[in-house]
Amino acid sequence: MNKRVKLFIPVAFFLAMLGLLFFGLGRDPNQVPSALINRPLPEFSLPSLDVEAPQITKADLMGGIFIVNVWATWCPPCHIEHPYLLEISKREKDISFVGVNYKDSVKEARQFLAEKGDPFKLNIVDSDGRFGIDLGVAGAPETFVVDANGTIRYRHVGVIDNRIWAETFAPLIAKIK
Amino acid sequence: MTKFFLLFVLTCSLPGQAWAAIEVHEFDSPEQEARFRHLIDEMRCPMCLNANLSGSDAPIAADLRHEIADQIAEGRSDEEIIAFMTSRYGDFILYRPPLNSATFFLWFGPALLLLAGFFVVRRMLRQSRAATTESALSADESNKLHAILDSDSDTKK
Numbered sequence: 001m002n003k004r005v006k007l008f009i010p011v012a013f014f015l016a017m018l019g020l021l022f023f024g025l026g027r028d029p030n031q032v033p034s035a036l037i038n039r040p041l042p043e044f045s046l047p048s049l050d051v052e053a054p055q056i057t058k059a060d061l062m063g064g065i066f067i068v069n070v071w072a073t074w075c076p077p078c079h080i081e082h083p084y085l086l087e088i089s090k091r092e093k094d095i096s097f098v099g100v101n102y103k104d105s106v107k108e109a110r111q112f113l114a115e116k117g118d119p120f121k122l123n124i125v126d127s128d129g130r131f132g133i134d135l136g137v138a139g140a141p142e143t144f145v146v147d148a149n150g151t152i153r154y155r156h157v158g159v160i161d162n163r164i165w166a167e168t169f170a171p172l173i174a175k176i177k
Numbered sequence: 178m179t180k181f182f183l184l185f186v187l188t189c190s191l192p193g194q195a196w197a198a199i200e201v202h203e204f205d206s207p208e209q210e211a212r213f214r215h216l217i218d219e220m221r222c223p224m225c226l227n228a229n230l231s232g233s234d235a236p237i238a239a240d241l242r243h244e245i246a247d248q249i250a251e252g253r254s255d256e257e258i259i260a261f262m263t264s265r266y267g268d269f270i271l272y273r274p275p276l277n278s279a280t281f282f283l284w285f286g287p288a289l290l291l292l293a294g295f296f297v298v299r300r301m302l303r304q305s306r307a308a309t310t311e312s313a314l315s316a317d318e319s320n321k322l323h324a325i326l327d328s329d330s331d332t333k334k
Contacts, residue, residue, distance in 0.1 A: 035267035103236070129240050136265040138223035138237050 034155040035136055041068070041150050042134040049101055049109055049123035056124050058150065065173055066096045068144040069120070069160075070132060072104040073112045075140040081159040082116055088165050089119035095173065099123040102132050102140050145169065147176050200239065202246040209249050216245050216258060219273065223266050 036042075045057045061068075069085065071078040089097045099120035101109045106125060113123070126132055135144065138157070145154040154172055156164070204210040214231070220241070222233035230238050230245075241262070248258050262270050274280045282289075314322065 033267060033269070035263065035265060035269075129237075130244075132237075133240060133244060133265060136223070136267070138266075139235070 034152070036144075036152045037155065039152055041144075041146050041152055042131070044124070044131050044134070046131060047125045049099070049106065049113070049125050051110075053122075056122055060122065061096070061098055061146070062148070062150055064094065064096065064148050065176055066098055066146050067169075068098050068100060068135075068146060070100045070102045070126075070135070070137050070140050070142045072102045072140045073108045074104060075102075077159045078141045081141050081161070082119070084159075084161045084165070085119040086117045087162070088160070092173075096121040100131060100135075101125050102137065103127065103129045145172060145176070200242065202242070204246070204249065212255060213246055213249055216249075216255065217242055220245075220262060220270050221272055223270060229272060 041058060041061075043058050045055050048054065048056050069081075071081070073079075085097065089095075097120050099122070101123055103126065106127070109123075109125075113120075124131065129137075135142075136155075141159060143156040143160055144152050147153050153176060154168075156168070160169070202210075202213060204213065217231040218229055220230045222228045222230055222235055222238040222241075224235035224237045225233050228235075228238070230242055244261075245258055248261065253261075259271070268274050268280075274283060276284055
């Protein structure tokens with residue numbers, strides 16, 4: 001009996017490796033886990049994209065769940081994402097969308113929003129990308145979900161569309177509430 | 178023909194030269210520059226899956242190189258710079274992951290597997306040796322066996 005059990009050790013090992021590798025195969029290697037999950041949103045004081053508005057600080061964003069979207073006019077996926085953000089921000093009235101205009105030309109960014117619509121309640125100008133580094137951003141677009149306490153709860157790399165919103169963002173936001 | 182060949186060789190050497198001129202970081206001492214080189218070689222570009230900061234062309238890699246150069250110029254230590262980076266980009270940014278419970282198998286897994294393989298092979302060798310000695314017959318048994326075999330062949334005849 002003991003010998004028979006031993007015979008199954010290589011098979012069990014093989015199946016365990018198979019499971020592990022199969023699990024690894026399904027994971028997107030581009031989705032690097034963020035170091036900022038469950039950590040507070042970094043403090044900042046940066047200009048606003050709106051002409052007259054004063055500097056924006058973290059305190060201006062607090063007061064409910066909000067979405068921080070890192071975008072730029074030079075980033076083609078951001079152009080793809082933009083109509084979805086417009087639609088979602090219109091639908092989700094109780095969540096504020098905050099833009100981080102990342103290493104962009106202020107003039108072009110203003111023009112872009114004026115022409116295509118502005119999904120953002122506030123737009124932070126991060127011209128040298130330092131705030132992006134504080135957020136652990138690798139590029140654009142990237143999106144963070146921040147709860148009412150100012151804690152980062154989720155990071156999404158890449159374009160948000162209706163399906164991604166419905167499958168990952170909506171359930172997470174419902175849970176945080 | 179040789180002219181064309183020369184032209185070809187010269188054209189090939191052009192991008193390399195342009196490449197080298199892209200970024201210039203100034204340091205107070207060669208020691209600081211050596212630290213910079215070491216840090217950008219040891220850190221991974223967050224955008225690309227398998228390039229270090231020094232070898233990556235991504236905009237974020239350029240920003241991070243700039244950040245590291247600035248911090249070295251400000252007099253920050255290597256430990257402080259590494260802490261700055263890992264607090265933002267996680268252990269992913271380090272090409273040598275730190276040794277902790279999550280990375281234990283990563284560090285020692287191959288050695289453990291090799292050790293396990295060594296024990297398995299040793300056991301198998303021992304067992305097969307034991308099996309051969311068991312099957313060897315004593316002189317008495319061997320005589321008996323021959324007697325049986327002989328009687329068997331006799332009956333067949």
